[in-house]
Amino acid sequence: MRIEMMVNANAESHDVEARTLLVHYLRDAVGLTGTNVGCDTTSCGACTVLMNGESVKSCTVLAAQAAGEAITTIEGLGDEFGQMDRVQQAFQDCHGLQCGYCTPGMVMAVTSLLRENPEPTEADVRLGLEGNLCRCTGYHNIVEAALAASRVHEVHQ
Amino acid sequence: MIPASFDYVRAATVEEAIDLLVQHGDDAKLLAGGHSLLPLMKMRLAQPALLVDIAPLRALSYVRDEHDHVAVGALTRHHDLANSPVAISGASVLAHVAGQIGDPQVRHRGTIGGSIAHGDPASDLPAVLLALGATMVAQGPTGRREISAADFFVSFFEVALAPDEVLVEVRVPKSSPGQWGFEKLTKRAQDWAIVGAVAVRSSSGVGVGLINMGPVPLRASGVEAAIASGKDAKEAAELASEGTEPSADFNGSLEYRQHVARVLVRRALEKVGV
Incomplete structure (x- = not known):
């Protein structure tokens, strides 16, 4: 079936099987491999992308369910000149990663969290990231990065 | 993990979804947020031949104050229920528990109707609806009927919905915050x-x-x-x-x-x- 959706503000249209998961549509049909497949069981959050601005686990969404919706992946966050956005920059500044495998999902989950709660407490961040696992257990700096990103928002306002 | 092949159709109305259920019988399965069904399909524990996607039926996503009860549309997402001012004031236990399900990503997709119709005894919402004395509203080819929460959960992963019925609403008697x-x-x-x-x-x-x-x-x-x-x-x-x-x-x-x-x-x- 032909499935059309907006991905990072680009109109995409691809012929895929109905059973194609959103994560495979993004990686294999669109060619954006920044979104990782982790556990493939809705647990780890490595495949987190935004659907209409809200975090979802793309291993548990059919591409067909996302037809007509707006998807944002990690590739869609920076600007056209390759400048990272505030969440990505905060992850670099705070060293909020070790192996980096969970990072795209973490960054998208933090992006969604900050849209819903622009001034989170540390507890808000820890609860808000309950759907994202880091096997390096680098949570401390990830939480620091989320809080640092929220403060950048305040300065810009 | 990839699900077995299936056909996919979006229903434009509840009536169309019911028609498809009548036509396809046991081969068809309703799809809402998919956060109970898709994991089962990926593990090939469920292999429906046809998925009828009802998630886009926005008319079934609402939380309304109905005097003595709060009416929740079956396709209301956990995220929306948890943040609904009507639910927070009239059925705060329901709003609280909806906000405890899974994680934020799951709550952005999962719906109250999908969770309840799945009939998993490990789910949070069914026990809350039992304790509250809630009523489910099902719509089938001949119209709507009410099913009490006490009669709804029949056995392991089995609920009282007929194969051609769609769960459309959950009615919860009002309760006081803090109670x-x-x-x-x-x-x-x-x-x-x-x-x-x-x-x-x-x-x-x-x-x-x-x-x-x-x-x-x-x-x-x-x-x-x-x-x-x-x-x-x-x-x-x-x-x-x-x-x-x-x-x-x-x-x-x-x-x-x-x-x-x-x-x-x-x-x-x-x-x-x-």
């Missing part, structure tokens, strides 16, 4: 409950529900009767495991779950002032 207790034991934040308990105080007494203590969500009627006869939280909670047959797995034995149920029920009862 409930909800306790859930998990090893990790996003996990299903190993055991859970909910207590809700209303004008007709205290309702108590149990999560994951048998093949269906349970109402702890022995505990409720003990409270009605004047027993305190500790005495009443001792009856929480009576008649329960929770399954044993790597999270705990039958005896462990029964012990945890008594502890969680006592804590929930203390929160409603028993």
